[in-house]
Amino acid sequence: MQKPLNPDIRRRGLLIGAASVATAATSVAKAQAPAANAPGTAAAAPSTATVSFTVNGQVRALELDTRTTLLDALRESLHLAGTKKGCDHGQCGACTAIVNGRRINSCLTLAVMHEGDSITTIEGLGTPDRLHPMQAAFVKHDGYQCGFCTSGQICSAVAVLGEIEAGIPSHASADLMAPAQATGAELRERMSGNICRCGAYSNIVDAIAEVAGRKA
Amino acid sequence: MKSFTYERARTPADAAAAAARTPGAKFIAGGTNLLDLMKLQIETPAHLIDVNGLALDRIEPTAEGGLRIGALVRNTDLAADARVRRDYAVLSRALLAGASGQLRNKATTAGNLLQRTRCPYFYDTNQPCNKRQPGTGCSAIGGFSRQHAIVGASEACIATYPSDMAVAMRALDATVETVRPDGPARSIPIAEFHRLPGDRPHVETILEPGELITAVTLPRPVGGKHLYRKVRDRASYAFALVSVAAIVQPDGTGRVALGGVAHKPWRIEAVEADLPRGARAVTARLLADAKPTQENAFKLTLVERSLAAVLAEARS
Numbered sequence: 001m002q003k004p005l006n007p008d009i010r011r012r013g014l015l016i017g018a019a020s021v022a023t024a025a026t027s028v029a030k031a032q033a034p035a036a037n038a039p040g041t042a043a044a045a046p047s048t049a050t051v052s053f054t055v056n057g058q059v060r061a062l063e064l065d066t067r068t069t070l071l072d073a074l075r076e077s078l079h080l081a082g083t084k085k086g087c088d089h090g091q092c093g094a095c096t097a098i099v100n101g102r103r104i105n106s107c108l109t110l111a112v113m114h115e116g117d118s119i120t121t122i123e124g125l126g127t128p129d130r131l132h133p134m135q136a137a138f139v140k141h142d143g144y145q146c147g148f149c150t151s152g153q154i155c156s157a158v159a160v161l162g163e164i165e166a167g168i169p170s171h172a173s174a175d176l177m178a179p180a181q182a183t184g185a186e187l188r189e190r191m192s193g194n195i196c197r198c199g200a201y202s203n204i205v206d207a208i209a210e211v212a213g214r215k216a
Numbered sequence: 217m218k219s220f221t222y223e224r225a226r227t228p229a230d231a232a233a234a235a236a237r238t239p240g241a242k243f244i245a246g247g248t249n250l251l252d253l254m255k256l257q258i259e260t261p262a263h264l265i266d267v268n269g270l271a272l273d274r275i276e277p278t279a280e281g282g283l284r285i286g287a288l289v290r291n292t293d294l295a296a297d298a299r300v301r302r303d304y305a306v307l308s309r310a311l312l313a314g315a316s317g318q319l320r321n322k323a324t325t326a327g328n329l330l331q332r333t334r335c336p337y338f339y340d341t342n343q344p345c346n347k348r349q350p351g352t353g354c355s356a357i358g359g360f361s362r363q364h365a366i367v368g369a370s371e372a373c374i375a376t377y378p379s380d381m382a383v384a385m386r387a388l389d390a391t392v393e394t395v396r397p398d399g400p401a402r403s404i405p406i407a408e409f410h411r412l413p414g415d416r417p418h419v420e421t422i423l424e425p426g427e428l429i430t431a432v433t434l435p436r437p438v439g440g441k442h443l444y445r446k447v448r449d450r451a452s453y454a455f456a457l458v459s460v461a462a463i464v465q466p467d468g469t470g471r472v473a474l475g476g477v478a479h480k481p482w483r484i485e486a487v488e489a490d491l492p493r494g495a496r497a498v499t500a501r502l503l504a505d506a507k508p509t510q511e512n513a514f515k516l517t518l519v520e521r522s523l524a525a526v527l528a529e530a531r532s
Contacts, residue, residue, distance in 0.1 A: 047221045066222040066264070069251070089252050090319060102292075102321040108248045109322065112222055113266055160317065168296040171312040171452065176301040192452035193316020 049112045055080065056124030064111050071095045073111035074121060082122035082151045086195075093194035096152035096159075097121050103159035105193075122151035125158065134158050137207035145198030153194045157208045160190045164212070182212035218260040225265050228272065228395045228430050236397030236426030238263045243428060245288055246322040248315075249331050256341060258348055272430055275299070281436035284393075287326035287429045291315070291381065294325060303437035306461050309444035310384035316453050326429035329382055329392065329409070330421065333375035333479075334455050335364065346372045347417040354417075357509075363457065366508040366515045368478040373417030374509070377410060377480050378455050384444060386481035387461040387473040391433045397426035403433075410480035417479070440465040441530045445522050446475070458518045464530035468492035472523065474502065477515060495524035 052061040055078060062077055071088075074080045074097065083106060086094030090108040097106040098120040126132035131139070134154050144150040164180045172189035173180060180186065187205050196204065225231035225243075235241045240262030244250055253259040272286035275297050283299060294300060295311035315323060337343045337355035344353035356364050356374050364374040385406050392404040410421055423429075440463045448454040459475035470491050473483035487501035499520040506516060 046219050049222050066220055067217045089255065090248055093316065093318060096318055103318050104322050105248070105318045108251050108319075110222075110244075110247065110251065110264075113244070113247070113268060115224075156318065163292075163317065166296075168292060169301065169308065169312060170317075171309075173312075176305055176308055189452050190317055193318045 051112045051115050053114045053117045053119055055119045056121060062111065066110065066112055068111045069107050070097070070099075070109045070111045070114060070119070071106040074106060074119075077111075080121050080123050083155075084148055084151060086149065086152075091195070092149070092152075093156060094149050094152040096155045096194065098155055098159055101159075101162065103156050120155070122155055125154065132158065133211050134207070137210045138204070141203045141207040141210065142200070143204040143207040144196070144200050149194060149196045149198075153191070153196065153204055156191060156194045157204070157211070160187065160208065161212055163190065182209060184209065187212075217254045218257060218262075220261050221263045223263070223265055224269050225267050226269065228267075228270055228428055229399065231265050231267050231270065232395050232397040232426050232428045234265050235428070238265075241265055241426075243267050245324040245327045246290070247327075248319050248322050249327065253332065256339065258339065258341065267428070278433055283434045285325050285432045285434070287324060287431055289325045291320040291323045291325070291328060292317070294381075295320070304384075304388060304434055305442035306387055306444050306463055307381065307384040307434075307442075309442065310380040310446075310459075310461055313444055313446040313456075313459070314380040325381070325432055328379050329385075329429065329432070331377070331379050332420070334378045335375040336360070338375060347375060347413075350416070350418050360511065361509040362511045363455070363476075364509065364512055365478050366512055367482060367503055367506045368412045368480070369507065370413045370415065370417070372415050373413035373479070375413070375417065375479060376476055377420075377478065379481075380444070380446065380456065380459060380475055382406065382410070383459055383473050383475035383481040384461045385432060385434075386483050387463055387471045388434050388438075390435075392429055393431040393433060394423065394427050394429050396424060401430070406432075406481070407483070413479045420479075438463060438471075440470055443526045443529055445526050445529075447518055447522055458515055458522055460519070460522045460526050462523070462526045462530065464491070464527065468531075470530075472498060472502070472526075474519060477503070477506075477519065491527070495520050495527055499523055 046065045048063055049066050050063050071085055074083050083097055084094040086092035088107045090105040095105055095107040096103050099117050126135045134157050138154055164182050167180055169176050169180055170186055170189050172185045184205055187208050242261035242264055244264045245267050250259055273288040274286045275289055276284045278284050291311050295308045301308045335356055338345050338348050343355040346354050354373055365376050390406045392406055392409050395401050411419060443462045446456045446459040448456055456476035461473045464470035471488055473481050484502055487498055490497040503516055
């Protein structure tokens with residue numbers, strides 16, 4: 001049976017400990033990488049590549065195993081752990097980040113494919129002292145329970161309102177040619193790529209509707 | 217995920233040539249399907265050729281009065297294009313019925329055409345699957361087959377093709393434009409682009425090794441009402457059990473293509489003459505060769521009812 005944890009070890013400390021283990025593993029992998037990577041000869045040896053992109057306004061240059069997803073680069077290399085790894089297969093939306101103004105699943109894209117891109121994560125939307133209006137609305141409407149999906153929900157919601165403003169239609173739009181509206185049905189359809197296992201959906205829609213300036 | 221080397225291609229011809237000369241190479245664009253499969257080691261490319269830098273992200277009018285959709289146009293942009301919404305609404309509707317907002321922002325026109333099946337046995341690497349590992353057998357035959365093909369399947373594979381976009385493109389008589397590694401371009405009618413499984417279900421299209429899709433062209437608009445009806449287990453963000461893409465003219469004539477029933481978008485032009493007679497007559501001929509399993513025989517009824525609903529909506 002597992003021994004009970006020392007109550008002095010807080011969860012945050014454990015998480016930081018886990019992150020440094022992952023960093024050490026990455027350094028070992030780097031040291032074993034061949035100096036030059038001939039195309040198609042990868043075999044078992046990891047292949048690395050360099051990439052530079054802007055994250056929350058800061059330019060970041062990284063040398064990464066080519067297999068590193070944008071999600072893992074954000075979390076493991078840049079220690080921006082606000083973006084969450086849920087399913088890691090593009091099904092749950094917990095990893096949603098905004099890249100060049102568009103929301104994407106950061107788990108289904110390689111970091112090295114984002115040369116020159118501008119990436120916004122939950123850490124770049126607001127701070128505890130100066131919440132983004134969408135963050136404030138989620139707090140006000142209790143748009144979460146456990147909070148694991150929340151950063152993805154909020155990044156997605158911010159982008160959804162941008163998509164509606166840009167006139168992008170959805171499956172819920174009755175008239176493809178009419179301007180898109182932030183109705184409850186539209187918000188539910190547009191947010192369907194973000195799963196909330198606690199089932200806070202109605203409060204999430206209320207929060208987004210308030211920011212959109214109308215009732216759901 | 218297996219290790220791979222990575223390069224960014226500069227021109228379509230370079231990309232095709234690199235793919236032909238590098239063993240185990242694959243193109244990557246949106247990556248939403250390929251990376252998913254690489255994580256499961258169902259796809260194990262030794263080399264990835266990133267084609268996102270190729271200037272294939274525009275939608276332009278053709279000399280024939282149609283549209284040329286670049287291979288890298290994202291699903292969101294294609295669905296939102298004002299010309300597509302006005303003249304090819306069935307395509308906008310089909311795209312918006314698929315995936316999630318996040319995935320449509322990444323997924324490309326060419327990548328959507330090349331989506332692999334969502335058969336759960338293809339995804340389960342512990343099970344035999346002729347598509348994943350040729351010659352090992354088909355676990356879906358005799359297994360849980362509710363989602364599977366009812367028509368055009370084989371003894372080797374009963375998987376369905378998951379794209380919504382391609383079903384609308386089939387109804388629109390789209391053409392797939394490619395460039396081959398040795399240089400020449402070719403135009404492939406979408407009806408010929410996807411294969412039925414036969415005894416080689418792992419070969420899903422007629423593309424040659426290294427051949428790169430550069431665009432999809434749509435002929436000039438044909439008018440009529442454009443409808444896409446997708447029936448699935450959830451209201452959003454799920455693959456089709458059955459889908460119907462239809463273009464219906466005021467006199468009741470038109471075109472119909474089906475998704476969720478076969479290894480490719482399912483359309484038989486000859487049966488469309490029966491459209492004014494109603495859904496039953498058309499469905500009977502569209503699915504005349506159907507061989508459903510006990511678990512997916514409901515799709516026969518579902519196709520007829522979905523088509524009936526579409527035709528009623530077209531009349532309203």
